Every structure is written in C-alpha cells, then in structure tokens.
Amino acid sequence: MPIKIDSSIDEMPYNLEAYNDNQISIFTSKSIMKKFIDEYGIDEGNPVYYYFVKIKADKNKEKVFEDAEKVISNYVPKSDHGTSTEIIRSAMDKEQIRNERLLNLAIQIILITIALSNAYNSFKGNLRARANDFKLLSTTGMTEKQMKKMVFGEGKILFKNIFLAYVFMFIIGIVLRAYRSNYELVFAIKGLITNINYIPLIIVFVFMIAGVFLAIKSGFKTINENSDNSFKNI
Secondary structure, X not given: OOOOOOOOOOOOOOOOOOOOOOOOOOOOOHHHHXXXXXXXXXXXXXXXXXXXXXXXXXXOHHHHHHHHHHHHHHHOOHHHOOOOOHHHHHHHHHHHHHHHHHHHHHHHHHHHHHHXXXXXXXXXXXXXXXXXXXXXXXXXXXOHHHHHHHHHHHHHHHHHHHHHHHHHHHHHHHHHHHHHOOOOHHHHHHHHHHHOOOHHHHHHHHHHHHHHHHHHHHHHHHHHXXXXXXXXXX
C-alpha cells in the first residue's frame, strides 16, 4: 500500500517512546487515518485499535495515577484498558527479561545435554558394537596408528552428517517460522536471519562436536578393554 511521506523528524515529540530500528511512526490527522483504514483495512493479525495516553507529572505521581485511572475507567471498561507508571513498567520489564533469560538458559541446558548425550552414545555405541572387528584387524597386523586414523575418519563422517543435519534443520525452521508470520516470505526470512540470536545455536553445535570427540577418546579405551594382549602390545 502506498504511503506518502511529506517529512520526517529526528526526535520523538512530547516525550513519546520511539520505536525500534525496524519500526516506523506515522503522524497524521484522524480523518486521514480513518480514510486510510476504510480504503485498506486494518492488520488481520492485529485487528485492534490502540490508544496510548501518556501523563507526565513531577509531583504527587500516585495521586495523578489514581485520578487518571478513574477518568479512563469512566470511558473504557477495566477489562479493555490498562494503566501503569514508569516504576511499575520498569519493574515488569526487568522481571520479563529475567524470566526470559532463565527460560532460555534452561532450554539451552536441556538441548546441550541432549546433544552431548546423543553424539557421545551414538558414536561410542557404534565402536563398542565393532570391538570384535577392531580386535580382528589388530591380529591381522593393523597398527594402533592406523586404527586411530580409521576411527577419526569415521568421526569426520559423523561430524559432516551432524553439520548437514544442523544446517538443514536451521533452514527448515527459518522457512516455517517465516511462513507462519504475517509478512511476505522473503522479507520475513531476511528479518529472521538478521535478528536471530546465533549464540545458543553455536553453543549447542559445539557441545555436539565435543560429544563426538569425547566418544572417540572413550572409544579407544573400549577397544583396548576388549582387545587381546597382542592388540595391547601393538
């Protein structure tokens, strides 16, 4: 939809809160806004009118807050409006941020535990199942250096498979999330890629790789424990 821009401002007036970098503010008259809505409609994903009233008071803030609540309640039911002070909003924002961080930390710990456990048990279980094969190879003259090279080669294959699976799931997740949004698919994908927090993804991936290396190290111990004396002396 076309929006004619007559001018722009460098600072929000009347102590209003500015939007984020990816949002814009439009100042216009009520009649033009109504005409715009009648012509183009409103956002189907958020079909509600919002009116924000900001009151600035240097003294008797509690009294001003109570009076404002009474006046607003006379026109708008309590179920359809909310009032707050800067102190309450600040406390709520801090509480929300703290809860989100704790939730993200818990999710990361769970994902890291699962990733580390799966990578470790998968690779070590494979080596344990093939212990007799390694024993047979050692009796035919395969040296410990050759054995390690072969095991590390299998570790590289597992690393490659994990990396490809991780990239595939990342792409699928981005596309599905963008498809479910109210924005155009390409625009939503670009926005998600630009604003996503990559640190948890990198941490989980690093722990998965760490699990593979720990499994390789433990695998050599498992092979030695199930090998005969000739293998141990190579």
